[in-house]
Amino acid sequence: MADLPTHTIVFEILTRLLAKDVGRSKSVCKQWYALLSTQDFVKIHCSRSVVSSNQRVLLIDDLTCSVRPIISNNNDYGPSSTVTFPFHHQNNDVSILSHLNGLLCVCLNHTYELLLWNPTTTAFKRLSTPDSHGFYINNLDAIGLYVDADDDYKVLHIKRRSGVLGVYVYSREVDSWRNIPFITRQEYLSPHFNWLAGTFCGGTLYFTVCGGTLYFSRAILSTKNDSVDEII
Incomplete structure (x- = not known):
């Protein structure tokens, strides 16, 4: 043959x-x-x-991290298997901020460090640098994962610090951060607005910005070719 x-x-x-x-x-x-x-x-x-026998859900609570198969006929979970955190952590204090194709961007809540983590292979990469990149502050920052035209996985990190908004991109291929200029509405810099996690769809990374308890105000940001534009 x-x-x-x-x-x-x-x-x-x-x-x-x-x-x-x-x-x-x-x-x-x-x-x-x-x-x-x-x-x-x-x-x-x-x-x-994406078939019923292959669907899994990753669950993180205060004490454990586990993967459970999804049982489609009754919307329940099957027996769990424990996932061991490969990175140093404290009391499993880890938050999942964004995900794409099985790759997770997580935050170690006791150090505020960002990491890329593949729970299937257990491989991970710390994104923190001595010049303060790769650190996440809850309720002020937003994270989104996307893939560019060259199949390079990237992390978009939106920061709000002292009334100033900064947009930074981490490249897994280059293993470095860089700043991307971005101009948005002044009110979106206020801590009264909540930036939700990014969703990657159709080659564009979308964010939703919600203001107040009624979530009445929305803005969508798109990233293409490492440029950031705002569309309402």
Whole structure:
């Protein structure tokens, strides 16, 4: 039997594997690593994973972190399996701020540090730097994960400090932060407005800004090609 083409192996066979096995397959060769890292592969793998037997939910409480399968016929959870935090933490005091394709951006609440964490492979990356990047303050900041045109996973961090709004982007490929100029309505700098977590859809990262208990005011921010624009 003739050898199967690499493209067939990657997109017809490897897209059906568990995420942990896909991670191991990246070490086969440089060509496989490049193909398994593309956004096309991620999309196909995710679409083939979205079946009732493969759906999982990650639960974090005060004492434990666990993964449970979703039972679709009664909207219940199956038996849980414990997930061990691979990074140093205090009393499991961890908050999930954003997620994309199984990758989580979390905050260590006792140090305010941001981390990228893959609970399936247990790999993680600290985003904090000596020049104060990568630190999150609840009720003042907002986080969103997105993928750019070059399949580079990025973290968008919106900060409010002393009435000044700053927008910063972390690149996983370059492993560094940089500032992106952004002008918004002055009232959105007020702590009375709550910035919700970003949602990545159709190549754009959207945020909702809510003001007051009735959530009557909304603004949506979009990021494309590492530029930030506001649309109402």
